[in-house]
């Protein structure tokens with residue numbers, strides 16, 4: 001098969017790779033669309049230690065089943081599928097409690113690290129265990145379905161808040177995840193959603209996607225703005241999609257007493273936390289990582305047109321052009337608002 005292989009740091013090569021072999025409980029999927037994730041870009045220079053060459057990256061994908069193992073009963077050749085990027089064991093304590101994203105023996109597709117190497121979807125074919133598959137509704141294109149992974153991540157974070165409806169929310173960071181979180185907050189009942197970022201184009205896009213307003217954190221006092229629209233109280237919910245000291249501080253400043261801060265971003269490994277405020281104002285703070293079964297919900301929302309992903313799609317290209325796109329994104333394009341999500345197509 002043809003594949004885009006990360007052969008050495010900062011280098012990718014499009015060429016022949018061995019066809020994947022499937023076991024009795026696996027399926028073989030012809031990949032039709034696979035998104036380039038920020039973690040793939042950060043991984044290609046070795047800084048994350050999560051894309052050790054040689055590895056075929058790619059974990060945000062969808063395609064069609066071309067072969068099924070002997071013991072596969074629930075899926076058949078021709079089914080359109082997307083998949084959970086985490087291959088979980090199904091047996092550990094986390095898996096048994098439904099928190100498959102916290103599996104103690106998880107293997108992430110398209111990742112290679114000290115413990116394992118699991119090839120991903122920047123290839124014509126990918127072998128997947130049947131238990132990570134989700135079906136893609138007919139109304140959803142493969143390009144849309146490739147957003148299933150980041151959308152499930154956004155939904156997982158919002159689900160952890162347990163919205164009751166009518167909340168005022170603030171999203172810090174209007175990157176791809178922030179723009180999906182913005183839409184999911186609205187879809188799940190928040191009455192007002194505000195967004196802060198440093199990039200005016202991304203703020204404009206946030207408003208186009210349903211945000212009540214977008215505030216430029218370099219020129220505006222975001223805390224004053226959120227207080228002005230909440231009778232001085234602050235946001236009920238803040239979802240922090242950056243993960244840096246200043247934005248964590250901003251989250252604490254902007255949340256109301258007794259409010260909730262969800263953290264998805266983790267740009268910095270450690271930050272200072274205004275602990276006294278957290279304690280005396282009884283702020284709840286939680287982390288959110290990947291997703292645990294939200295793919296079905298994500299596909300349904302895409303099929304119903306409740307979440308828009310076309311405005312987030314910057315480019316769709318053939319897999320053979322993948323190296324050019326990776327280099328462009330690595331050399332700064334990732335922070336360019338015109339490159340929110342690039343999708344590669346191994347089978348055109």
Ligand SMILES: [Zn+2]
Nearest residue numbers: 037038039060
């Ligand atoms: Zn990703």
Ligand SMILES: [Zn+2]
Nearest residue numbers: 089092095103
């Ligand atoms: Zn497990």
